[in-house]
Amino acid sequence: MIEIQNVSKSYNKGEIKAVNNLDLQVKPGEIFGFLGPNGAGKTTTIKMVVGLLTPDKGRVMVNGLDNRKESLKCKRMISYVPENPVIYERLTGLEYLNFMGDVYGVSKEQRSSVIARWLDIFGLGSAIKDPIKSYSHGMRQKIVLLGALLPSCDVFILDEPMVGLDPKSAHSLKEIMRQHCDQGKTLFFSTHVMEVAEKLCDRIGIISKGEMIACGTLEDLKQKTGESQSLENMFLELTES
Amino acid sequence: MKQFIALIKAGFKTNSPFASLRLRMKMNKRDRIMIPLLGLLVVVAILTPLVFLLLKLVSNLFELLQPIGQTQAILTLVIMAGQLFVLVFGIYYMMSVFYFSRDLEFLIPLPLKPFQVVFSRYSLILVNEYLGLAVLVLPVFIYYGILKDMGLSYWLRLPLVYLLLPIIPLAISSLLVIILMRFVNLGKKKDALMIIGSIFLMLLIMVPQFMAKPGGNQISHDQMVNFLAGKGGFVNMLAAKFPPAAWATQALEYGLSGGAMGFFLNLGVSLLLLLGLLYAGERLFYRGLIGMREVGARKKAVSAAGLDRSVNHGSHPVKAIFWREFRLMNRTPMFLLNGIFTVVLIPGIFLAMFLTKGGNDGKVIINFMTSGKPVIKILAIAGFCVLSGALNGTASSAFSREGGNFWISRVIPVSYRHQVLGKFLHSFLVAGLGIFLASLVTIFMFTPGFFELLAAWLLALTISVAFISIGMAVDINRPLLDWISPQRAIKQNMNVFVAMVVQFGLLAGAGYLGVKLFNGGWNPYTLLVAFFLFFLLLALGAITYLLNGARRKYERVSV
Numbered sequence: 001m002i003e004i005q006n007v008s009k010s011y012n013k014g015e016i017k018a019v020n021n022l023d024l025q026v027k028p029g030e031i032f033g034f035l036g037p038n039g040a041g042k043t044t045t046i047k048m049v050v051g052l053l054t055p056d057k058g059r060v061m062v063n064g065l066d067n068r069k070e071s072l073k074c075k076r077m078i079s080y081v082p083e084n085p086v087i088y089e090r091l092t093g094l095e096y097l098n099f100m101g102d103v104y105g106v107s108k109e110q111r112s113s114v115i116a117r118w119l120d121i122f123g124l125g126s127a128i129k130d131p132i133k134s135y136s137h138g139m140r141q142k143i144v145l146l147g148a149l150l151p152s153c154d155v156f157i158l159d160e161p162m163v164g165l166d167p168k169s170a171h172s173l174k175e176i177m178r179q180h181c182d183q184g185k186t187l188f189f190s191t192h193v194m195e196v197a198e199k200l201c202d203r204i205g206i207i208s209k210g211e212m213i214a215c216g217t218l219e220d221l222k223q224k225t226g227e228s229q230s231l232e233n234m235f236l237e238l239t240e241s
Numbered sequence: 242m243k244q245f246i247a248l249i250k251a252g253f254k255t256n257s258p259f260a261s262l263r264l265r266m267k268m269n270k271r272d273r274i275m276i277p278l279l280g281l282l283v284v285v286a287i288l289t290p291l292v293f294l295l296l297k298l299v300s301n302l303f304e305l306l307q308p309i310g311q312t313q314a315i316l317t318l319v320i321m322a323g324q325l326f327v328l329v330f331g332i333y334y335m336m337s338v339f340y341f342s343r344d345l346e347f348l349i350p351l352p353l354k355p356f357q358v359v360f361s362r363y364s365l366i367l368v369n370e371y372l373g374l375a376v377l378v379l380p381v382f383i384y385y386g387i388l389k390d391m392g393l394s395y396w397l398r399l400p401l402v403y404l405l406l407p408i409i410p411l412a413i414s415s416l417l418v419i420i421l422m423r424f425v426n427l428g429k430k431k432d433a434l435m436i437i438g439s440i441f442l443m444l445l446i447m448v449p450q451f452m453a454k455p456g457g458n459q460i461s462h463d464q465m466v467n468f469l470a471g472k473g474g475f476v477n478m479l480a481a482k483f484p485p486a487a488w489a490t491q492a493l494e495y496g497l498s499g500g501a502m503g504f505f506l507n508l509g510v511s512l513l514l515l516l517g518l519l520y521a522g523e524r525l526f527y528r529g530l531i532g533m534r535e536v537g538a539r540k541k542a543v544s545a546a547g548l549d550r551s552v553n554h555g556s557h558p559v560k561a562i563f564w565r566e567f568r569l570m571n572r573t574p575m576f577l578l579n580g581i582f583t584v585v586l587i588p589g590i591f592l593a594m595f596l597t598k599g600g601n602d603g604k605v606i607i608n609f610m611t612s613g614k615p616v617i618k619i620l621a622i623a624g625f626c627v628l629s630g631a632l633n634g635t636a637s638s639a640f641s642r643e644g645g646n647f648w649i650s651r652v653i654p655v656s657y658r659h660q661v662l663g664k665f666l667h668s669f670l671v672a673g674l675g676i677f678l679a680s681l682v683t684i685f686m687f688t689p690g691f692f693e694l695l696a697a698w699l700l701a702l703t704i705s706v707a708f709i710s711i712g713m714a715v716d717i718n719r720p721l722l723d724w725i726s727p728q729r730a731i732k733q734n735m736n737v738f739v740a741m742v743v744q745f746g747l748l749a750g751a752g753y754l755g756v757k758l759f760n761g762g763w764n765p766y767t768l769l770v771a772f773f774l775f776f777l778l779l780a781l782g783a784i785t786y787l788l789n790g791a792r793r794k795y796e797r798v799s800v
Contacts, residue, residue, distance in 0.1 A: 047800070054796065080652050094551050099561055099564075108552055108554045125543060
């Protein structure tokens, strides 16, 4: 479970308020989609949840633990895929996965089975022993995803995970996300693809200018906006008003 | 033209170390004081003594050559040295900015002509060369003018000759690089090319020094005069092979009365070569560049059994961090050259010096200085081991080298203490290799006894632990993570420089104090123990500071 409690973050000594008094709870077994225009504060929020940024105010709890005070325990519970898959270019794909397995303490059996399964689905089998610098953007995205899938963490946090993925891999990822939550785990992801959010998410939060302007199930949002149409229309109405 | 100016500006902002320093000064209050202070330190502690030595040499040569009216040989010599410097380093720099800089990927799709990109890169390096020549050549030109009491026209000619100086050699370097990259298919082996190129460059600098070694004999006055100003002498022979140096000398020394031809030849050839470079750039540059963007990949499917064999059983996180550091450092040519390559090179240079003609004399001198003084011998061996192993940029760039990948270190569930320990062990391995190789060379140079060697090792290892911890502490305080070329992370990283200043300062301070105490009547063995205890305490303090402060420091870095 993720609890974001009254969190604020600003840049440039308070000149730019990236996130303002954000309160949010993502329950176990839930897929939570985080939407918002560019610069709304999605990535800042995600970075505060995974511990890359320190909030100016408020706190983030992961499965009941404060992610600042118990940072190491929290990290063990979180798998994170960033927006931009910048990873060690001079390692091979397999070396990167072994590194992630080592730091998360994943057994050889689990590594072998997860890697074998997802290499096939992602079509990375022929590139796994090549240096990551020879990978395309999509391949890098897949290897980061695979690294995040290795440890089977309780909380899965993805920042724009569909960017760069081919349709087959995007489809497989959506399946993983659903399976992940069916096991009672928590999934929090940001996206600009309304269709994905509409079909996949149990709840959706829309953030604009650092503030949560709407949060709930698709039905809740429809009631709020009085829209009976697509999420895209609701998103536009909420963020442009 | 506007496009072109924008391109040059962008090139300076992304590739010039000065632009990055300016940005740091703008962003960080502490840097506004620290950077000018360090700059001043460089000028006072390094450049001023260097220029002073150079001018002393010029003064001696002037006295030697004045009686025979051949003082202009000084100008030829310094111009040739400057142009050779530009030519040789130009190949290296040009290769780096033409083909290894990551921002080129953004430039290729832009509506720019290849020659514009080539010329913008050329200008960038040209400005850097002017700065280099301002230290090497400009003081000599000025001092020569003063010594010879030159008239006003000399001072008017001086800036023109200075501005023309690097154009020809740099254009030649650029042309060589562009042609090589286009016609030799090295695209997929660019890492190997970078390493081989650097080794070649190093040899090019070192070999003539060994070859020119006078064998321990003093050069006679006549030999020196002939070397500098004789018809078949070295300087004139080289000037005949590379006329731009002779043209520049004529232009500067004689002006319009006798040097106009030299000046116009210099100007004409400079323009011709620049046009040639632009033409070659337009025709060949992108073709070579696109070839270089290809990356070698096997694309061979892995069998299930093969995959199972390649999957680890699991390592301790410290071991995982250590191997990550080891692989990334040794697979990135620029990091390799400043790490393991350096610790192999320094003992190698000393060994080569001792194997050449003058080596035996050196050995005799060292043995004379250290015989009957085992403490001096121990200190000399330990000093050489530290110089070889611990005075490099491995530790002081340990965090900066992560660059954009630093986010991984922040999110993985490995304590920051363990991460620091993994990095420390990697730096210690590099230092250990240097110490081991240096020890082998010292056995040949100093012929120490077993206990002398053991004492020296203990001292060197203790100093190395202290220096590695200090280097890492400097880097973790303000890691340079926003680099696009690995060169910036290690060679142009202020942290590496600051750490070296601190380390050399500590060695110099300890040495000064040691001499004072020795002269004050301290027993040399007591001094040795005091030395050891001082560095042991320093090592313990530095590593404790590093490990205890790891979490605070890591979390302060914005990703």
